[in-house]
Amino acid sequence: MFLELNDITKTYGATVANNHISFGLNKGEILAVIGENGAGKTTIMKILYGLNRADSGEIYLNGKKIAIQSVRDAIAHGIGMVQQHFMLFDSYTVAENIVYGKEPRKSMFFDRKKSREVVRSLSEEYGLHIDPDLRVEECSVGMRQRIEILKVLYQDAEIIIFDEPTAVLVPQEIDELLKTLKGLAARGKSIIIITHKLQEVMDVADRAVVMRKGEYVGERKISETSIKELSYLMVGKGIPDREVEAREPGAPVLEVRDIYCENEGVSVLNGLSMTVREGEIVGLAGVSGNGQTELIQCLTGLRHISKGSILLNGQDISHMGVRAIREAGCAHIPEDRYDYGCAAKATLEETAIMGFENKKGFSSRGILDKNQNGRFTSELLERYSVKYDTMQDRAGSLSGGNIQKLIVAREIEHQSKFLIAAEPTRGVDIGAQEFIHDRLVEKRNKGDAVLLVSSELSEILALSDRVYVIYDGQIRGEFARAEVATEKVGYLMMGGHDE
Numbered sequence: 329m330f331l332e333l334n335d336i337t338k339t340y341g342a343t344v345a346n347n348h349i350s351f352g353l354n355k356g357e358i359l360a361v362i363g364e365n366g367a368g369k370t371t372i373m374k375i376l377y378g379l380n381r382a383d384s385g386e387i388y389l390n391g392k393k394i395a396i397q398s399v400r401d402a403i404a405h406g407i408g409m410v411q412q413h414f415m416l417f418d419s420y421t422v423a424e425n426i427v428y429g430k431e432p433r434k435s436m437f438f439d440r441k442k443s444r445e446v447v448r449s450l451s452e453e454y455g456l457h458i459d460p461d462l463r464v465e466e467c468s469v470g471m472r473q474r475i476e477i478l479k480v481l482y483q484d485a486e487i488i489i490f491d492e493p494t495a496v497l498v499p500q501e502i503d504e505l506l507k508t509l510k511g512l513a514a515r516g517k518s519i520i521i522i523t524h525k526l527q528e529v530m531d532v533a534d535r536a537v538v539m540r541k542g543e544y545v546g547e548r549k550i551s552e553t554s555i556k557e558l559s560y561l562m563v564g565k566g567i568p569d570r571e572v573e574a575r576e577p578g579a580p581v582l583e584v585r586d587i588y589c590e591n592e593g594v595s596v597l598n599g600l601s602m603t604v605r606e607g608e609i610v611g612l613a614g615v616s617g618n619g620q621t622e623l624i625q626c627l628t629g630l631r632h633i634s635k636g637s638i639l640l641n642g643q644d645i646s647h648m649g650v651r652a653i654r655e656a657g658c659a660h661i662p663e664d665r666y667d668y669g670c671a672a673k674a675t676l677e678e679t680a681i682m683g684f685e686n687k688k689g690f691s692s693r694g695i696l697d698k699n700q701n702g703r704f705t706s707e708l709l710e711r712y713s714v715k716y717d718t719m720q721d722r723a724g725s726l727s728g729g730n731i732q733k734l735i736v737a738r739e740i741e742h743q744s745k746f747l748i749a750a751e752p753t754r755g756v757d758i759g760a761q762e763f764i765h766d767r768l769v770e771k772r773n774k775g776d777a778v779l780l781v782s783s784e785l786s787e788i789l790a791l792s793d794r795v796y797v798i799y800d801g802q803i804r805g806e807f808a809r810a811e812v813a814t815e816k817v818g819y820l821m822m823g824g825h826d827e
Contacts (some may be wrong), residue, residue: 329352329353329354329388330352330353330354330355330357330389330390330487330518331352331353331387331388331389331487331518332350332351332352332353332387332388333349333350333351333352333372333376333385333386333387334350334385334386334387334388335348335349335350335384335385335386336348336349336350336372336375336382336384336385336386336387337349337382337383337384337385338368338371338372338375338380338382338383339383344542345368345371345542346368346371346372346375346382346542347368347542347543348385348543348544349368349372349385349539349542349543349544350544351537351544351547353487353518353520354518354534355516355518356513356514356516356517356518357513357518357519357534357535358509358510358513358519358521358532358533358534358535359518359519359520359521359533359534359535359536359537360520360521360522360523360529360532360533360535360536360537360550361373361520361521361522361536361537361539362522362523362524362526362529362536362537362538362539362558362562363538363539363540363545363562363757364540364562364563364729364757364758364759364760366541366542366727366729366757367539367540367541367542367562367757368539368541368542368543369522369539370491370522372539373409373489373491373520373522375396376396376402376407376489376520377396377399377402377407377408377409377489378396378397378398378399378400378401378402378407379399381397389405389406403483403485406484406485406486406487407485407486407487407489408479408480408481408483408485408487408488408489409480409488409489409490409491410473410476410477410480410488410489410490410491410493411476411491412491412492412493414472414473414475414476415476416464416472416475416476417464418463418464418465419463419464419465420463420464421460421461421462421463421464422447422458422459422460422461422462422463422464422467422475423440423443423444423446423447423460423461424443425464425475425479426443426447426450426460426475426478426479426482427443427446427447427482428479430482430483431443432446443460444460444461446482447460447478447482448460450478450481450482451478454477454478454481454508454511454512454515455508455511456474456477456478456508458471458474458475458478468501468615469497469501469615469616470497470501470504470505473493473497473501473505474508477508485517486516486517486518487517487518487519487520488512488517488518488519488520489520489521489522490509490519490520490521490522490523491522492522492523492524493505493509493521493523494523494525494528499785499814499815499817499818499821500815500818500819500822502528506528506531506532509521509532510532513534521533524756524757524758524761525786526555526558526559526758527555527786529550529558530550530554530555533550534549534550535547535548535549535550536548536550536553536558538558538561538562540561540562540563540564545561545562546561548561559758562757562758562759563757563758563759572609572769572790572791572793573773574793574809575607575608575772575773575793576607577605577606577607577608577793578605578606578607578775579605579606580603580604580605580606580639581604581605581606581640581641581657581745581746581776581777582602582603582604582627582638582639582640582746582777582779583603583637583638583639584600584601584602584603584623584627584636584638585601585636585637585638585639586599586600586601586635586636586637587599587600587601587626587633587635587636587637587638587646588600588633588634588635588636589619589622589623589626589631589632589633589634589801590634591622591631595801596619596622596801597619597622597623597626597633597801598619598800598801598802599636599802600619600623600636600798600801600802600803601636601803602796602803604746604777604778604779605777606745606775606776606777607772607773607775607776607777608772608777608778608793608794609768609769609772609778609780609791609792609793610777610778610779610780610792610793610794610795610796611780611781611782611788611789611791611792611794611795611796612779612780612781612782612788612795612796612798613782613785613788613795613796613797613798613817613821614783614797614798614799614821615783615799615821615822616783618798618799618800618801619798619800619801619802620663620750620781620798621663622801623781623798624660624662624663624748624750624781626638627645627653627658627748627779628650628653628658628660628748629645629648629649629650629651629652629653630650632646632647633646633647640653640656640657640658640746641656641657641745641746643656645658654683654742654744657744657745657746658744658746658747658748659683659739659740659742659744659746659747659748660739660747660748660750661735661736661739661747661748661749661750661752662735662750663750663751663754663781664751665728665731665732665735666724666731669731669732669735670682670723670724670731670734670735671723672722672723672724673722673723673724674722674723675719675720675721675722675723676705676709676714676716676718676719676720676721676722676723676726676734677701677702677705677719677720678723679723679731679734679735679738680701680704680705680708680709680734680737680738681696681701681704681705681738682738683738683739683742684701684704684738684742690704702719705719706719708734708737708738708741709734709737711737712733712734712736712737712763712767713733713763714726714730714733714734714737715727715730716730728756729756729757729760730760732752732753732754732756732760732764733760733763733764736749736752736764736767737767740767740771744776745776745777746776746777746778746779747768747771747776747777747778747779748778748779748781749768749778749779749780749781749782750781750782751781751782751783751784752764752768752780752782753765753782753784753787754782754783754784761787765787765790765791768780768791769791772793780792785814785817785818785821789812789814789817792809792812793808793809794806794807794808794809795807795809795812795817797817797820797821799820799821799822799823800823804820804821804823804824804825805817805820
């Protein structure tokens with residue numbers, strides 16, 4: 329083995345994040361490390377990269393024991409990491425970002441010309457073509473990831489860790505990244521990827537290590553396994569194939585008519601129109617930053633349109649406030665569970681009744697009914713399989729997947745005719761994903777309308793009866809379930825025209 333992790337243990341108080349974990353990495357191999365949220369995979373990768381220190385255990389490189397106490401140590405041993413949230417300076421050029429911390433010098437001064445030459449040569453060598461003089465603020469998400477990879481290669485990394493590398497990419501960018509990973513491995517680089525996307529594991533990895541609840545469960549050669557087997561190892565049970573039965577939709581619930589919206593003087597919605605009907609899930613596909621957030625804010629009363637109209641159940645809600653829109657029949661699973669979905673210091677009971685506090689049975693004359701609210705919360709937590717200690721736990725103490733399930737539960741239990749589900753499974757494991765998807769389909773099957781906004785195209789294609797594609801604040805295409813082609817949707821997401 330080129331790299332070996334032996335008996336790695338890491339605890340946080342009473343929580344055992346890694347319990348005597350051992351596995352290895354071969355030279356030129358692509359190894360996927362997979363598991364549910366809280367499985368411990370990110371913790372052990374942070375130990376390998378020097379961001380965390382293990383309580384016990386050993387790391388061997390080329391058969392020699394090494395000590396990694398810091399990121400500097402990891403880099404010195406040829407270990408690099410491309411993190412999920414890019415660590416780039418927007419105002420710097422591509423070349424300046426790549427050589428930062430190890431800048432070529434001419435006498436005492438930064439050699440800008442040499443930096444450009446080095447980056448251009450490196451990008452050509454690895455087929456990661458990019459203009460070294462571009463400023464990062466001008467680069468797409470896919471290009472920024474390319475910069476991060478070149479940064480690691482510039483540091484002479486032989487082992488490269490990728491943390492959820494495709495989370496923010498469109499299909500074409502994902503295809504390019506997977507080709508890049510294979511190309512790096514073919515040149516002798518050893519790759520570790522942390523991902524929830526099992527199809528990508530099957531497409532690119534040589535081997536998968538599975539972790540569950542902080543422990544090593546097993547490993548499989550990709551040529552000898554399947555998505556079903558890997559998902560079973562991850563969650564301890566089988567994940568059924570999803571089939572969403574076709575239904576005839578009913579009357580329009582949401583009608584968005586030619587709306588415009590500005591953000592600090594910049595037009596972000598430009599004549600956007602769409603409809604969501606009873607008994608259907610409508611997916612909104614697009615690269616983040618093309619108006620999805622502003623559209624959701626307009627639909628929920630957090631922002632107002634400058635032109636056009638928004639009808640909910642036939643009622644014009646264009647300029648209503650948040651509470652009035654909720655009372656008109658709109659529930660909302662927000663894209664950021666911590667900033668908009670809950671208050672980190674609120675108890676689970678307080679979190680569960682947000683939006684219910686003025687409803688009959690939950691309060692009387694402004695006084696909350698603690699007994700009723702406690703029963704409601706307890707039933708909600710049990711029905712939606714939320715893992716917790718007591719209802720007085722703080723929302724911020726739950727894992728990401730569990731707080732997401734609580735928010736989904738709360739919004740669905742409002743029994744509103746219309747639900748906005750924005751990034752409903754972002755950052756949650758495969759078991760929680762399936763659970764949340766089931767709840768959305770159940771709501772649709774009851775005759776309610778669901779607008780699904782997701783950067784995960786696979787999620788949209790799996791659940792949606794119709795799909796809209798948004799780009800630059802406009803709808804660029806509309807497809808029925810039977811008409812959707814991944815390549816066409818991805819092309820429109822990147823700014824192509826439906827001609």
